[in-house]
Amino acid sequence: MHTPTRGRPDPLVTGALDRWDGQGLTGEPWPFMALCSISRLHQLLKKALEAELKRFGINRTGYFLLTTLALSTGGSARLSALSRLMMVHQTTVTLTIDQLEAEGLVIRRPHAHDRRTTLVEITERGRECVKRANEALTHAETVPLDRLGGLYQELFAALQPVREAVGDTAL
Amino acid sequence: MHTPTRGRPDPLVTGALDRWDGQGLTGEPWPFMALCSISRLHQLLKKALEAELKRFGINRTGYFLLTTLALSTGGSARLSALSRLMMVHQTTVTLTIDQLEAEGLVIRRPHAHDRRTTLVEITERGRECVKRANEALTHAETVPLDRLGGLYQELFAALQPVREAVGDTAL
Numbered sequence: 001m002h003t004p005t006r007g008r009p010d011p012l013v014t015g016a017l018d019r020w021d022g023q024g025l026t027g028e029p030w031p032f033m034a035l036c037s038i039s040r041l042h043q044l045l046k047k048a049l050e051a052e053l054k055r056f057g058i059n060r061t062g063y064f065l066l067t068t069l070a071l072s073t074g075g076s077a078r079l080s081a082l083s084r085l086m087m088v089h090q091t092t093v094t095l096t097i098d099q100l101e102a103e104g105l106v107i108r109r110p111h112a113h114d115r116r117t118t119l120v121e122i123t124e125r126g127r128e129c130v131k132r133a134n135e136a137l138t139h140a141e142t143v144p145l146d147r148l149g150g151l152y153q154e155l156f157a158a159l160q161p162v163r164e165a166v167g168d169t170a171l
Numbered sequence: 172m173h174t175p176t177r178g179r180p181d182p183l184v185t186g187a188l189d190r191w192d193g194q195g196l197t198g199e200p201w202p203f204m205a206l207c208s209i210s211r212l213h214q215l216l217k218k219a220l221e222a223e224l225k226r227f228g229i230n231r232t233g234y235f236l237l238t239t240l241a242l243s244t245g246g247s248a249r250l251s252a253l254s255r256l257m258m259v260h261q262t263t264v265t266l267t268i269d270q271l272e273a274e275g276l277v278i279r280r281p282h283a284h285d286r287r288t289t290l291v292e293i294t295e296r297g298r299e300c301v302k303r304a305n306e307a308l309t310h311a312e313t314v315p316l317d318r319l320g321g322l323y324q325e326l327f328a329a330l331q332p333v334r335e336a337v338g339d340t341a342l
Binding site for chain 1: 187190191194195196197198199200201202203204205206207208209210211212213214215216217219220231235238241242258298301302305306307308309310311315318319322323324325326327329330331332333334336337338339341
């Protein structure tokens with residue numbers, strides 16, 4: 001009933017697909033398989049990324065945040081915008097900013113036109129850190145990130161239709 | 172320098188790609204873009220799945236666990252195998268099993284040949300729950316899961332090369 005889309009057989013994958021009807025399950029197997037896969041891949045990549053970033057003294061949230069700031073005009077953004085963009089609670093962003101500020105990678109300063117708003121700005125040291133981290137990820141030499149080199153662009157492109165379908169267009 | 176792979180332009184995506192060199196970033200933009208995308212998508216789907224499963228009285232881990240058990244021969248598995256398969260700490264699996272057992276969806280029983288090992292077995296009521304949950308996901312009517320119907324199989328297939336590259340072949 002369910003035909004695998006890929007040529008190379010994976011015994012476990014084929015197993016789950018083949019067992020679906022035989023084990024009396026109903027509905028399509030694809031929601032389960034896709035949601036389980038993305039959950040596993042997310043966890044694997046999260047762990048690998050944290051390990052890779054350790055030598056730069058930043059964690060995953062810090063890396064996303066610093067790179068986002070480095071890409072922003074003027075190298076700064078509101079805390080609320082960073083929280084939204086990273087889909088992370090403002091408390092987590094605040095904690096991460098505290099850590100990055102202690103390392104001299106960002107500074108906080110009041111918004112020029114709205115003194116109640118705090119801007120987070122990347123420092124020169126922060127920019128250096130972003131460069132080293134992104135170069136390290138581009139040329140990763142440690143398992144398993146060293147296997148992903150050519151796959152990142154493909155992965156990004158593959159996720160786009162799904163992200164667009166659920167209304168996520170950021171990045 | 173970096174060419175988007177897709178025809179349809181996404182202003183934000185194009186923005187990040189275009190800004191990479193101009194803002195002085197080095198290395199490829201793809202690791203950041205892919206890792207950020209999968210993190211955002213994971214969080215969106217996690218939240219949507221939890222919301223969808225609420226009416227079945229189970230959470231995401233419970234759903235993955237029950238479906239895995241329903242697919243297993245005899246409907247049972249060792250706690251350690253479930254923990255490994257779901258990439259979740261054994262403590263989390265134990266807590267989830269406690270909840271599912273309280274709802275009558277699984278039972279614990281000693282392994283026939285190794286009394287020190289505990290098996291988790293899905294009940295008839297658990298199987299009914301799995302069926303209803305997977306049917307609901309297959310024909311989801313709530314935002315944003317209703318947009319994913321035709322995309323799950325595509326998403327699963329798209330993740331496979333990356334999962335294989337990092338050595339994840341389960342499912």
